[in-house]
Amino acid sequence: MSRKLRNRFLLIGGTTAIALYLLLGPFQFRDASGRITAQAIAANFTPSRLKKNLAENIKLGLDLRGGSHLILQVQTDDAIRSITAGNLEKARSILQQAGIKFTNATSPALGRIEIELEESAQIEDAKARITLDFGPGWTARNEGRRLIFEMRDEEQRDLRERATEQAMRIIEQRINAFGVAEPTIARHGPATGYQILLQLPGVDDPERVKNLIRAESRLELKLVHSGPHPSEEAARQALGGTIPPDKEILPARERRRDPTAPPVQYYVVEKMPVITGDDLRNAQAVPSQAGGSVYEILFSLRPSGAERFYTTTSANIGKNLAIILNNEIKSAPVIRDAIRDEGRIEGDFTKEEAEDLALTLRSGALPARVTYLEERTVGPSLGADSIRQGFAASIAGLAAITIFMLFYYRLSGVNAVIGLVLNLVLLLAAMKIVGAVLTLPGIAGVALTIGMAVDANVLIFERIREELRNGKVPASAVAMGFERAFTTIFDTNLTTIIAALFLFVFGTGPIRGFAVTLTAGLIANFFTAIFVSRAIFSWVLERQGGRPEVLSI
Amino acid sequence: MYELIKTPNIDWIRLKRRFILVSLALLILGGISAFTRGFNLGIDFAGGTLVNVKFKDVPPPENRLREALGKQGIDPSKVIIQPISDPISGVKNEVLIRLPQREAGQRAGSPAESELDVEKRAILAALSTFNPPSEVATKVDLNTISRDRLRELLVEEDPLRLVSASGRAAAELEYGRYADAIIQYRDRDQRGLLRDLADVRAVSGLPTALIEWLPKRFFAGNAAMISAEIVGPQIGQELRQRAISVTLASLAGMLIYIAFRFEWIYGVAAVIAVFHDVLVTLGVFSLVQKEISLNVVAALLTLVGYSVNDTIVIFDRVRENLRLRRREGLTKIVNDSINQTLSRTILTSGLTLLAVLSLYLFGGEVLSGFSLALLVGIIVGTYSTIAIASPIMLWWQTWQSQRQARRPAVRPKPMEATPSRKERRATASR
DSSP states (O other), X not given: OOHHHHHHHHHHHHHHHHHHHHHHOOOOOBOTTSOBOHHHHXXXXXXXXXXXXXXXXXXXXXXXXXXXXXXXXXXXXXXXXXXXXXXXXXXXHHHXXXXXXXXXXXXXXXXXXXXEESOXXXXXXXXXXXXXXXXXXXXXXXXXXXXXXXXXXHHHHHHHHHHHHHHHHHHHHHHHHHTOSSOEEEEESSXXXXXXXXXXXXXXXXXXXXXHHHOOOOEEEEEEEEEEESSHHHHHHHTTSSOOTTEEEEEXXXXXXXXXXXXXXXXXXXXXXXXXXXXXXXXXEEEOTTOTTOEEEEEEEOHHHHHHHHHHHHHTTTSBEEEEETTEEEEOOBOOXXXXXXXXXXXXXXXXXXXXXXXXXXXXXOSSOEEEEEEEEEOHHHHXXXXXXXXXXXXXXXXXXXXXXXXXXXXXXXXXXXXXXXXXXXXXXXXXXXXXXXXXXXXXXXXXXXXXXXXXXXXXXXXXXXXXXXXXXXXXXXXXXXXXXXXXXXXXHHHHHHHHHHHHHHOOHXXXXXXXXXXXXXXXXXXXXXXXXXXXXXXXXXXXXXXXXXXXX | OOOSSOOOOOOTGGGHHHHXXXXXXXXXXXXXXXXXTOXXXXXXXXXXXXXXXXXXXXXXXXXXXXXXXXXXXXXXXXXXXXXXXXXXTOOOOEEEEEEEOOOGGGGTTSOTTTTTTHHHXXXXXXXXXXXXXXXHHHXXXXXXXXXXXXXXXXXXXXXXXXXXXXXXXXXXXXXXXXXXXXXXXXXXXXXTOOSOGGGGGGSTTOOHHHHHHHHHHEEOOSEEEEEEEEEOHHHHHHHHHHHHHHHHHHHHHHHHHHHHHSOHHHHHHHHHHHHHHHHHHHHHHHHTTOEEOHHXXXXXXXXXXXXXXXXXXXXXXXXXXXXXXXXXXXXXXXXXXXXXXXXXXXXHHHHHHHHHHHHHHHSHHHHHHHHHHHHHHHHHHHHHIIIIIHHHHHHHHHHXXXXXXXXXXXXXXXXXXXXXXXXXXXXXXX
């Protein structure tokens, strides 16, 4: 064998070995005591071990391994609405403090505040004061006695962006704590679409995850004015018939599972909370002090909140403090002592409820609501069926093509089939390197790659035949065949790669998997159809003394 | 040497009128169907709910399924029910149930997406009516329960008294293992459905006490949902627009690449041919009312790449022949190029068709639309390379040279002047 040819085969062998190692490895050549033994080496190559490694090296998409795929829409209007409402309140109090009288202050649209003053003389003063507070994100102008503030577009975009990122972070925290293996949480669609993609392998019932995301846990601690009252009407009577602006009536459902407890009671509480969820430092589910399978939530406060909590509790010993979760009083214990930074929420929770609740309390509130745009769930049994079917289809395609190539091109057909198999090995190894996942359309991509890979061989072989027909000797026919077919193969593969690129941009999940497989297959095809196939031909020709009279093609 | 065909000597270009008639007929037929019957858009594009339900035995008759769905507030006339066979045993024990997107108004004022899965839940409720009512009232269906829920239930009921014996944490771990084993057995070994609760005896490592206790709280229901896809109207709209724009963009990408590698008219001819293939394939989908899903669009995009391949092979040969045989007419060169590459064209298309055919036959329900699109596309793509792309290219070149011959004083535009040097050499000899 000439040195040039030997180097080529070394390169081909090396590439194949690396690809096989990537797919079937890692291997362990040492036994338990750290020595390299024949037994330890042999243990790597049992069928079950190889199969296991292969399954670990090729990552399967959700459609094959089963799992849930969700697309969420962050309702970013919420974030802008709440900033607008907050600013409206601030504008009101600024004007009140400055003694500027106004007849009307409203927010007629998202990011827009209109204030009508009593006297137009004060308008510049009012504008300056409010602008100072709102900051550069808002524009201000006046029409007669009316002041109009509008949030700038960049500020709105910024807010929406921040809300989406924050929502993503919170959702990620909640999902991670939920214990899903390898979840994917990513932005989805156009940047201004504010959508989030969630992929949860192995989760075949997305309901609990959705509940966890949806769960809005707003914790508030408020001082009790009076109660419990048996009905809302009774609570109103206790206030003398009308509810003053700084009080409110809230329902309490204590000990839901206790059949002897009255169903719902009502308390009159101070509207202004002592502590809110923002003051929380930590929250965790702990077994109830009462015992049994009942759980409760232990929470601790940040320093600023703790200070406030201490002042309020020390001034109100003997009174009741309502612990309110999502506008429902969970318990209203008596303040026995000044408390600095810890409290409990007792509410007859199961362990799961308490854990989910503690989690949502810890991760904070979502800055905006989320809605669902898409939900796909594939059970593991369907995924397994799909793998089986895709595998069967690929094998059937490969077998049919192999039989045809061997029949039609005889010994050269062997060359083509070696190229095809190597193409498959390289394709899978390439997918492992780039960390691509194999999806059902991806398997279809593999089957299609087999068909298209053979195209390059057919192009070359037909060309060689043509040259032979024109009277060339095998050696120069082979050389001409490869040379002439090269540009064609280059152009055809590249155009298909261009199409695959657009597929990748367009697709999500499975479709992307298909685009990746197709591209990897086509690149591997360059190598096998041109380089490997050529080397085999050269070897065959060389073995026959370099100038054989016939070629089996 | 086996040969399917010896290098033939067919005058393809003379047949161009007939080709155009055939293509026009195909396009008009598809066009009429598209405008009158429209397309059967899958839920990816139309929005809606699609679930795959597996039954223990033969599913209940369609009208009973519809009736059950109707009782859950679903308009029975809008339900599409398609029975499919189990891919392994071939028994028709699965059905696909598809519901259209509800109109926003029907959702009682809430934004359409907030209750995306109402239909899915309604279908689940409808399916449970096919189980014995006495079981449903008191027991839990082990065929529809999720792993987490089963673990929770086991811990709650504590049939092995593990909580009191070894504490809650240890009990949760232990029951978690049992739940895993049972669900794994159901989903992997039994492929989604337990026929009988007694089957769990086959699960290794499950305590006998647990196996005996299970029937007290559980039953093996008749049906399980093995996949569910719900697409809201917004996503459907977005995907529809993106599918169209990406297909057009990829055609433009091809055009630019081929124009760069050859001449711009080659690119235009190739892209017209591919566009023709896409339209004919879509026409076939409209005619047979096969569902167009995301996968079908992926197949169409692949088709764009594949069909251009064929065209490039012939154009490449034309380019080569133009270089070698400067004295011959372009028509003869194009004809010869098609003939010289014909055996390759037929072989490759045939072999790719073999691969796609095996996908169509063995790939199952999910891939059937995908492989149908490729099946049709490869056949039409092979035809259009010969029948559309080559005549267009030839027609343009001939027209150009005639125009130049008539008005020799006019300087040709740079577009035509620079790249087509060899072309003019070839056509000048005519």
